[in-house]
Amino acid sequence: MKQKRALPAFKSEAEEAEWWHKKRARLDKDLIDAAKKGKLKRLDPATLKNRLASSKSRVVSIRLPEQDLELARQQATQRAYPTRRTSSPCFTRLCGRRSNRVALGAC
DSSP, X not given: OOOOOOOOOOSSHHHHHHHHHHHHHHHHHHHHHHHHTTOOOOOOHHHHHXXXXXXXXXXXXXXXXXXXXXXXXXXXXXXXXXXXXXXXHHHHHHHHHOSSOOOGGGO
16 A cells, blocks of 8 residues: 655745646545555545544634735745645744734734
8 A cells, every 4th residue: 555645844835836737647646546556545524524623723714915825925924934834833923922903913
């Protein structure tokens, strides 16, 4: 059985995009092979709920002005945070400091 593909730590979103672009032919082939062999799994609602319940973090939706979201992305890029965690460190630090309106400029 093949082991899962290890993803490297990326320094920027551009670097990650380049990595996926270079590997796209191999990734497509692996997906097609897995589908032909019947190895793809459908995630049912019960399994999804169990995975979400056991995860350490919770997915939430927050409405933010577009300019605040863009500022958070820029700051995350400057600090070289991984793409999947773009705004989380900024929001975590700010939420710890303030209980009312968060100003991203202080991030």
